[in-house]
Amino acid sequence: xxxxxxxxxxxxxxxxxxxxxxxxxxxxxxxxxxxxxxxxxxxxxxxxxxxxxxxxxxxxxxxxxxxxxxxxxxxxxxxxxxxxxxxxxxxxxxxxxxxxxxxxxxxxxxxxxxxxxxxxxxxxxxxxxxxxxxxxxxxxxxxxxxxxxxxxxxxxxxxxxxxxxxxxxxxxxxxxxxxxxxxxxxxxxxxxxxxxxxxxxxxxxxxxxxxxxxxxxxxxxxxxxxxxxxxxxxxxxxxxxxxxxxxxxxxxxxxxxxxxxxxxxxxxxxxxxxxxxxxxxxxxxxxxxxxxxxxxxxxxxxxxxxxxxxxxxxxxxxxxxxxxxxxxxxxxxxxxxxxxxxxxxxxxxxxxxxxxxxxxxxxxxxxxxxxxxxxxxxxxxxxxxxxxxxxxxxxxxxxxxxxxxxxxxxxxxxxxxxxxxxxxxxxxxxxxxxxxxxxxxxxxxxxxxxxxxxxxxxxxxxxxxxxxxxxxxxxxxxxxxxxxxxxxxxxxxxxxxxxxxxxxxxxxxxxxxxxxxxxxx
Amino acid sequence: xxxxxxxxxxxxxxxxxxxxxxxxxxxxxxxxxxxxxxxxxxxxxxxxxxxxxxxxxxxxxxxxxxxxxxxxxxxxxxxxxxxxxxxxxxxxxxxxxxxxxxxxxxxxxxxxxxxxxxxxxxxxxxxxxxxxxxxxxxxxxxxxxxxxxxxxxxxxxxxxxxxxxxxxxxxxxxxxxxxxxxxxxxxxxxxxxxxxxxxxxxxxxxxxxxxxxxxxxxxxxxxxxxxxxxxxxxxxxxxxxxxxxxxxxxxxxxxxxxxxxxxxxxxxxxxxxxxxxxxxxxxxxxxxxxxxxxxxxxxxxxxxxxxxxxxxxxxxxxxxxxxxxxxxxxxxxxxxxxxxxxxxxxxxxxxxxxxxxxxxxxxxxxxxxxxxxxxxxx
Numbered sequence: 001x002x003x004x005x006x007x008x009x010x011x012x013x014x015x016x017x018x019x020x021x022x023x024x025x026x027x028x029x030x031x032x033x034x035x036x037x038x039x040x041x042x043x044x045x046x047x048x049x050x051x052x053x054x055x056x057x058x059x060x061x062x063x064x065x066x067x068x069x070x071x072x073x074x075x076x077x078x079x080x081x082x083x084x085x086x087x088x089x090x091x092x093x094x095x096x097x098x099x100x101x102x103x104x105x106x107x108x109x110x111x112x113x114x115x116x117x118x119x120x121x122x123x124x125x126x127x128x129x130x131x132x133x134x135x136x137x138x139x140x141x142x143x144x145x146x147x148x149x150x151x152x153x154x155x156x157x158x159x160x161x162x163x164x165x166x167x168x169x170x171x172x173x174x175x176x177x178x179x180x181x182x183x184x185x186x187x188x189x190x191x192x193x194x195x196x197x198x199x200x201x202x203x204x205x206x207x208x209x210x211x212x213x214x215x216x217x218x219x220x221x222x223x224x225x226x227x228x229x230x231x232x233x234x235x236x237x238x239x240x241x242x243x244x245x246x247x248x249x250x251x252x253x254x255x256x257x258x259x260x261x262x263x264x265x266x267x268x269x270x271x272x273x274x275x276x277x278x279x280x281x282x283x284x285x286x287x288x289x290x291x292x293x294x295x296x297x298x299x300x301x302x303x304x305x306x307x308x309x310x311x312x313x314x315x316x317x318x319x320x321x322x323x324x325x326x327x328x329x330x331x332x333x334x335x336x337x338x339x340x341x342x343x344x345x346x347x348x349x350x351x352x353x354x355x356x357x358x359x360x361x362x363x364x365x366x367x368x369x370x371x372x373x374x375x376x377x378x379x380x381x382x383x384x385x386x387x388x389x390x391x392x393x394x395x396x397x398x399x400x401x402x403x404x405x406x407x408x409x410x411x412x413x414x415x416x417x418x419x420x421x422x423x424x425x426x427x428x429x430x431x432x433x434x435x436x437x438x439x440x441x442x443x444x445x446x447x448x449x450x451x452x453x454x455x456x457x458x459x460x461x462x463x464x465x466x467x468x469x470x471x472x473x474x475x476x477x478x479x480x481x482x483x484x485x486x487x488x489x490x491x492x493x494x495x496x497x498x499x500x501x502x503x504x505x506x507x508x509x510x511x512x513x514x515x516x517x518x519x520x521x
Numbered sequence: 522x523x524x525x526x527x528x529x530x531x532x533x534x535x536x537x538x539x540x541x542x543x544x545x546x547x548x549x550x551x552x553x554x555x556x557x558x559x560x561x562x563x564x565x566x567x568x569x570x571x572x573x574x575x576x577x578x579x580x581x582x583x584x585x586x587x588x589x590x591x592x593x594x595x596x597x598x599x600x601x602x603x604x605x606x607x608x609x610x611x612x613x614x615x616x617x618x619x620x621x622x623x624x625x626x627x628x629x630x631x632x633x634x635x636x637x638x639x640x641x642x643x644x645x646x647x648x649x650x651x652x653x654x655x656x657x658x659x660x661x662x663x664x665x666x667x668x669x670x671x672x673x674x675x676x677x678x679x680x681x682x683x684x685x686x687x688x689x690x691x692x693x694x695x696x697x698x699x700x701x702x703x704x705x706x707x708x709x710x711x712x713x714x715x716x717x718x719x720x721x722x723x724x725x726x727x728x729x730x731x732x733x734x735x736x737x738x739x740x741x742x743x744x745x746x747x748x749x750x751x752x753x754x755x756x757x758x759x760x761x762x763x764x765x766x767x768x769x770x771x772x773x774x775x776x777x778x779x780x781x782x783x784x785x786x787x788x789x790x791x792x793x794x795x796x797x798x799x800x801x802x803x804x805x806x807x808x809x810x811x812x813x814x815x816x817x818x819x820x821x822x823x824x825x826x827x828x829x830x831x832x833x834x835x836x837x838x839x840x841x842x843x844x845x846x847x848x849x850x851x852x853x854x855x856x857x858x859x860x861x862x863x864x865x866x867x868x869x870x871x872x873x874x875x876x877x878x879x880x881x882x883x884x885x886x887x888x889x890x891x892x893x894x895x896x897x898x899x
Contacts, residue, residue, distance in 0.1 A: 093854045099853060
């Protein structure tokens with residue numbers, strides 16, 4: 001059945017001044033992979049919390065689609081347990097849950113079965129008819145990457161995702177990472193997706209961009225007069241971006257063997273964070289204004305020459321060690337991992353951005369599994385004062401560091417030197433901190449809440465555009481290519497680091513060679 | 522007791538959050554000294570945090586206790602330097618006395634603390650003449666100052682002459698207006714405070730109902746039915762006239778209704794007649810009830826447009842039923858916030874809602890239409 005065109009509606013004058021001045025239009029969200037972990041731990045809890053905060057339209061339905069043969073009631077029960085455990089707004093409010101759960105539905109089917117998509121279409125029409133929904137749809141692909149193209153093709157064949165037309169209901173598709181495994185596959189996937197969908201309908205999700213501190217980075221830079229004038233190579237010595245995890249492969253050895261940390265963390269999360277930290281002020285704070293500037297940064301990433309490769313790219317694997325007081329095995333001993341694997345669990349990179357603003361400023365990125373603590377941060381290391389007045393005491397004066405903590409404990413800290421009380425001119429580093437938890441006293445919303453709401457509102461600012469994905473893969477794929485050549489040449493000896501340490505010595509030496517050291521996040 | 526012993530005892534009481542009597546002129550020095558001791562005693566740096574100077578004038582010991590409880594509840598959420606100014610009619614002496622106490626908030630795990638402080642000044646009637654100068658001296662520099670003006674028993678000259686010049690945000694509570702005529706006093710106060718934002722805890726209490734009612738007219742319904750509204754009913758808990766007036770004022774203002782007439786109704790409520798911008802007529806009824814309610818005092822808002830009804834009706838203290846013609850009724854949660862939570866909201870962006878001042882003016886205008894009949898609540 002063709003979706004019904006909604007009647008034109010007049011603006012709602014009573015929204016003036018209320019917390020949410022824009023509420024999405026009534027819609028149905030179809031979640032492919034609804035019986036999976038992401039739906040239970042993140043998506044449904046996020047939708048419930050949005051409902052609880054009255055940020056979703058009063059008429060909103062969720063239709064889960066998955067291989068598992070369960071009925072609506074079983075799906076609701078499973079999602080209730082997920083929301084009880086993971087929703088930000090807990091404990092569940094009985095009245096809110098009851099209204100929310102009433103509009104949760106489930107449809108069993110295979111992702112490559114055209115008949116299943118016909119049944120999905122009929123079920124959607126039935127739900128929309130019963131709830132008076134106007135036919136707006138968001139399709140969330142929480143499925144393995146290999147299913148992205150078949151699902152989108154099936155959506156097209158079932159006429160479930162028509163291209164946007166004024167006055168017609170919308171159809172949007174959210175695609176989870178990874179978007180491709182290299183440049184060729186990303187391009188191929190973009191091509192397949194664009195055969196069915198307009199780019200404006202595609203929302204490539206990177207949950208890091210939904211985090212409050214990542215968004216605050218833009219506010220911090222562009223809403224404060226004092227930082228942006230310093231945000232360049234005249235004042236900044238170097239930048240460190242860290243994405244550290246304590247977890248290992250957590251039973252996903254098979255997946256991680258194919259991915260590695262460069263694909264899993266750097267190509268998407270850390271390069272997105274880097275592009276926000278390094279971009280020029282956008283002309284407007286609209287989706288394409290911001291994404292155009294991020295793209296320029298990604299295109300300006302200098303390719304690492306072969307001669308400097310070993311000095312600018314360090315990869316390693318974790319060896320056995322200790323995390324949180326318990327012994328953990330080496331990567332090569334994890335289930336599903338090849339005993340001779342060359343997949344990296346740690347990577348450190350020295351990156352240059354070829355632009356006027358950043359000429360000569362190295363960006364050091366590192367990401368790893370089984371590091372001592374979970375922490376993601378950007379640390380802006382400023383240059384030393386041009387002349388130090390304080391003689392031998394100057395040894396204790398350290399350059400200023402502005403650290404932007406993305407997770408956990410979201411906040412910003414500025415380190416500077418201060419005179420120690422007393423007759424002597426002794427200098428000690430002190431820290432000025434802003435933390436979300438203590439300054440605002442509220443827990444920031446979950447990244448998925450913000451991103452799902454933005455998609456429903458049609459705002460793509462915090463989603464990744466096709467050209468951004470291809471630009472980041474262009475840069476990352478050259479590293480993979482070099483590693484593949486090394487492996488083919490029989491060079492399979494990766495440096496190792498004991499689990500529970502901050503990475504291999506080679507990574508420390510990379511910075512030491514430049515007279516610098518990694519900051520402890 | 523030696524000076525050192527006294528200082529030690531004071532510090533221990535301060536660390537426990539107990540009030541310590543200090544000389545009025547020595548407040549800042551004593552606070553500095555006590556926090557310094559706290560740093561030395563704890564072996565790590567103590568972070569004194571303050572996002573607002575919060576001035577709270579109040580009358581009597583009961584008011585002071587209430588103020589202190591409010592500040593204790595605020596501390597974990599918004600660190601403030603609270604300055605309580607109390608006129609105590611039962612005070613024996615003739616001079617002001619001062620106490621200071623700490624609010625220390627530990628983070629989970631106990632590793633980090635945020636510390637802020639409360640300063641209480643108490644004196645007999647007449648000592649309020651000193652309050653302005655003391656507040657100016659005690660404001661943490663570079664930090665905004667809000668005045669929480671909720672005690673109708675306080676002399677308004679204190680606010681107008683002494684506190685407003687130092688205030689960046691004024692917070693009031695229309696729920697404490699015993700009679701609707703006080704809306705006009707509040708309107709005058711808001712005018713005097715301009716351009717400082719005036720936040721109202723009563724207005725913030727209405728927000729839950731306003732959100733639900735506004736939600737009825739989100740797409741696909743849209744604002745169309747509002748244009749041809751013919752009847753509005755606001756049911757409220759008896760005594761909550763001010764809240765009900767503000768709710769009607771909110772709708773009248775945003776829907777551009779012009780009030781033309783007022784009359785009393787047989788149930789002890791009021792009826793207002795409005796003219797819509799298309800010259801159509803709207804009748805609004807304010808209907809009191811004895812039903813249970815939270816401090817927002819609103820029990821239901823019902824709007825009729827021809828044969829269609831759009832309504833949010835409280836079914837329990839924390840629940841409401843939402844009704845609109847195109848969908849079955851549904852039950853939703855009604856949020857109720859404590860006074861401390863409302864003060865936090867009032868210190869944030871929600872405390873700068875210009876719609877409140879406009880609604881207050883409109884409500885005062887409605888009240889001025891009320892018939893001067895016997896038994897009037899003026």
